[in-house]
Amino acid sequence: MRILITGGAGFIGSHLAETLLDQGHDVAVLDDFSTGQFQNIRHLEPHRHFTWVLGSVRDERVVGPLVRRADVVFHLAAAVGVRLVVDAPIHTIDTNVGGSETVLRHAKASGALVVIASTSEVYGKGIQLPFREDADLVLGPPHKCRWGYAASKLIDEFLALAYWKEHRLPTIVVRFFNTVGPRQNSRYGMVLPNFVRQALANEPITIHGDGSQTRSFTWVGDVVGALTSLMAERQAFGQVFNVGNNHEVAIRDLAQMVKTIARSSSDLHFVPYSKVWDAHFEDMPRRVPDITKIRALVGFEPRVQLPDIIKRTLAYWRRADGEPAVAASRQVRSLGTPEYAATGAAL
Numbered sequence: 001m002r003i004l005i006t007g008g009a010g011f012i013g014s015h016l017a018e019t020l021l022d023q024g025h026d027v028a029v030l031d032d033f034s035t036g037q038f039q040n041i042r043h044l045e046p047h048r049h050f051t052w053v054l055g056s057v058r059d060e061r062v063v064g065p066l067v068r069r070a071d072v073v074f075h076l077a078a079a080v081g082v083r084l085v086v087d088a089p090i091h092t093i094d095t096n097v098g099g100s101e102t103v104l105r106h107a108k109a110s111g112a113l114v115v116i117a118s119t120s121e122v123y124g125k126g127i128q129l130p131f132r133e134d135a136d137l138v139l140g141p142p143h144k145c146r147w148g149y150a151a152s153k154l155i156d157e158f159l160a161l162a163y164w165k166e167h168r169l170p171t172i173v174v175r176f177f178n179t180v181g182p183r184q185n186s187r188y189g190m191v192l193p194n195f196v197r198q199a200l201a202n203e204p205i206t207i208h209g210d211g212s213q214t215r216s217f218t219w220v221g222d223v224v225g226a227l228t229s230l231m232a233e234r235q236a237f238g239q240v241f242n243v244g245n246n247h248e249v250a251i252r253d254l255a256q257m258v259k260t261i262a263r264s265s266s267d268l269h270f271v272p273y274s275k276v277w278d279a280h281f282e283d284m285p286r287r288v289p290d291i292t293k294i295r296a297l298v299g300f301e302p303r304v305q306l307p308d309i310i311k312r313t314l315a316y317w318r319r320a321d322g323e324p325a326v327a328a329s330r331q332v333r334s335l336g337t338p339e340y341a342a343t344g345a346a347l
C-alpha cells in the first residue's frame with residue numbers, strides 16, 4: 001500500500017515508517033522538521049520505496065497531492081510536548097486543528113483511510129480509572145494553556161468521527177499514552193529521557209511536585225504494532241482506541257527505578273510545579289489506559305515492560321549519537337521554511 005505519514009520524521013512516525021517499509025509498503029513522510037528531525041529518517045533515504053517531503057501540514061499545495069496518492073494516511077504531525085504547548089498555545093491549536101482539517105478534507109476526495117493521532121491528555125482530570133474510550137472527559141479552564149492541547153486534539157477526534165459519520169471516510173482515532181523509546185527528544189520536557197540523562201550524568205533527578213502523579217509508559221515498538229494492526233482492521237473505522245501500556249507508576253518511583261537501574265549517584269530532587277511552570281499550570285494526577293477495546297479487536301498486548309523500557313532507554317542515551325540529531329535538523333531547515341516545500345525524492 002501507499003502510505004503517507006505526516007510528522008513522519010518525529011519520534012513515533014520514524015519508527016512507524018521503518019516498520020511499514022519492512023512490511024513492503026511504499027512510505028512518504030511529510031514533516032516541517034520543527035520538532036521532527038532529519039536524522040530520524042536519514043537511514044531510510046536509500047530505500048527505493050521511501051520518500052520525504054519538507055512542508056507544513058497546513059499547506060494545501062503540499063498536503064493535497066500527497067494525500068491523493070495515499071491509500072492510508074497516518075496523521076501524526078502535531079504540536080507535542082507540554083513545554084511547547086505552554087509556550088506556544090496559538091501555534092499548538094493552529095497546527096493541531098488546522099492540520100487535521102486539511103488532511104481530512106483532502107482524504108475525503110480520495111477516500112484514503114486516515115489514522116489520527118490523539119492523546120491521553122483528552123482524559124484530563126478524569127477520576128474514573130483506568131481511562132476507557134467512552135469515559136466523560138474532564139478538562140480544566142481555558143486560561144490554563146495545557147488544556148488547549150487536549151481541546152485541540154479533541155476537536156481532531158470529533159472531526160475524524162464526523163467525516164466517518166457524514167461521508168463514510170474511513171478514520172481511526174488513537175489515543176497515545178506516554179510513548180517512549182529511541183529518538184524521543186528530551187528538549188520538550190518528556191520525563192523518561194530527562195530522568196535517564198540526569199541519572200547518567202549523576203546530576204539531580206528533578207521530580208515535579210511530590211512525584212505522586214502517575215503515568216503509564218509504552219514502548220514505541222508496541223505503539224507501532226498497534227498502529228499497523230489497526231490499519232488492517234475495518235471494524236476499527238469510526239472508532240477511538242487507547243494505545244498504551246496499562247502498568248501505572250508514580251513519577252517518584254520511576255525516578256528511583258531509573259537511579260537504581262542506572263547505578264547512578266544522582267539525588268532525587270523535588271521541584272515545586274511553580275518553579276517549572278507558571279502559576280496556572282495544572283498537572284494530570286493519574287493516567288492509565290484501559291486497553292480492553294484494542295485488545296479485543298486486534299489482540300494488542302504491550303510486550304515491553306517498565307524495567308526493560310528503562311534499560312533500553314538508558315542504552316540509547318549511553319550511545320554517543322543520542323543528542324546530535326539537533327544539528328541535522330538545522331541543516332534541513334536551511335533548505336527552506338515549512339511553507340516552501342522541498343522533497344527528498346520525486347513524488
Ligand code: UDP
Binds near residue numbers: 082189195208
Ligand atoms: N516530570 C518530572 N520531571 C521532569 C519532567 C517531567 O517530574 O523532568 C513530570 C511531569 O510534571 C509530569 C510527568 O513527569 O507529571 C510526565 O511528564 P511528561 O512531560 O513526560 O508528559 P505528560 O504526561 O505530562 O504529558
